[in-house]
Amino acid sequence: MFKLLKKFSARIFGGLFRKKDNLKIGFYGPPNAGKTSLANKICKDWTGEDIGTVSNVPHETRNVQIKEKVEIKYKGKTLMFKLIDTPGIATKIDYENFMKFGLKKKKAKKRAKEATQGIIEAIQWLDDMDAVIIVLDSTQNPYSQVNITIIGNLVARKIPILIAANKIDLKKSDVKKIESAFPEYEVVGISAKEGKNIDEFYESLFKLSKKI
Amino acid sequence: MENKMKKGVKRIKGLSLQVIPFAEVQGLTIAQRVKKILSLVLGNKIVILHGRLRAEEEARLIEDTMALVDHVKNFKGIELAVIEPDLRNRSIFIKMKYGIAKRLVGDNSALTVIGPATVIKEIKRDPKRLELMLG
Numbered sequence: 561m562f563k564l565l566k567k568f569s570a571r572i573f574g575g576l577f578r579k580k581d582n583l584k585i586g587f588y589g590p591p592n593a594g595k596t597s598l599a600n601k602i603c604k605d606w607t608g609e610d611i612g613t614v615s616n617v618p619h620e621t622r623n624v625q626i627k628e629k630v631e632i633k634y635k636g637k638t639l640m641f642k643l644i645d646t647p648g649i650a651t652k653i654d655y656e657n658f659m660k661f662g663l664k665k666k667k668a669k670k671r672a673k674e675a676t677q678g679i680i681e682a683i684q685w686l687d688d689m690d691a692v693i694i695v696l697d698s699t700q701n702p703y704s705q706v707n708i709t710i711i712g713n714l715v716a717r718k719i720p721i722l723i724a725a726n727k728i729d730l731k732k733s734d735v736k737k738i739e740s741a742f743p744e745y746e747v748v749g750i751s752a753k754e755g756k757n758i759d760e761f762y763e764s765l766f767k768l769s770k771k772i
Numbered sequence: 773m774e775n776k777m778k779k780g781v782k783r784i785k786g787l788s789l790q791v792i793p794f795a796e797v798q799g800l801t802i803a804q805r806v807k808k809i810l811s812l813v814l815g816n817k818i819v820i821l822h823g824r825l826r827a828e829e830e831a832r833l834i835e836d837t838m839a840l841v842d843h844v845k846n847f848k849g850i851e852l853a854v855i856e857p858d859l860r861n862r863s864i865f866i867k868m869k870y871g872i873a874k875r876l877v878g879d880n881s882a883l884t885v886i887g888p889a890t891v892i893k894e895i896k897r898d899p900k901r902l903e904l905m906l907g
């Protein structure tokens with residue numbers, strides 16, 4: 561009972577007094593969609609530093625990475641938030657897949673172990689987010705259960721969502737397919753690697769922050 | 773004759789399906805449901821659940837799967853897919869009927885397929901069809 565009251569008052573008063581600069585915006589999605597590439601692009605643009613390393617080998621990000629106080633100034637508006645980059649969520653991890661990228665068995669097994677823990681950590685962080693950017697690879701089929709599970713969990717927690725359809729610089733990219741898979745959400749096509757459409761992304765990010 | 777028949781039958785090694793009716797899991801807690809599913813999957817079975825898991829149950833299923841990948845030898849995770857009736861071009865009346873039924877008896881118009889990743893290589897899913905690619 562006491563716990564319930566505490567939770568209720570935290571929600572009411574937390575909502576009243578939460579400053580907009582304490583926002584926590586998470587980056588979620590499947591592995592290799594470009595979450596860290598996009599997080600790096602934003603951090604580099606506005607703080608001058610990267611947040612993490614990127615790689616072609618899946619599950620390069622295996623810990624939640626945080627950049628405090630990212631301040632974006634765009635068209636006279638300012639948005640300050642805590643950027644939280646999370647490991648890619650998957651339902652399976654096979655160390656042998658990492659060996660195909662040239663990793664030795666021992667290193668591949670270590671990476672797999674860290675990746676499983678990273679996925680658990682990413683899911684546990686869901687409750688702490690104020691808004692989430694779902695980063696999807698626009699060259700891949702969007703109808704994957706992982707994507708649906710992530711979105712379903714955010715909807716259940718009433719967390720506002722923006723979908724970034726990444727890798728539009730690639731020939732196979734199909735942003736329309738993502739739009740038709742998730743028609744209820746704003747989808748913005750970008751290339752985090754080449755910085756394509758990034759202004760449109762920032763515009764959408766400001767719109768997202770208004771939904772919090 | 774019997775030998776001839778036996779010769780004609782192709783056995784798929786390690787493939788076993790288990791259908792779970794909605795009523796069997798209805799009264800279980802999240803932890804119990806997930807435990808039941810994972811114990812079958814660990815026994816190399818493809819589970820066909822009548823109904824669908826809630827979003828938080830799916831997240832819990834992934835969390836517990838990852839904990840098992842870390843601890844159970846040769847377990848590499850799961851493949852998971854939900855098949856739902858396609859209501860996009862249906863009339864408002866049909867959509868309402870589904871909505872009311874969903875509220876009254878839970879979402880058991882869907883089918884959830886969960887199997888070991890080593891048995892199911894991939895579940896190809898689009899709104900109209902679902903294919904299990906066996907490993």
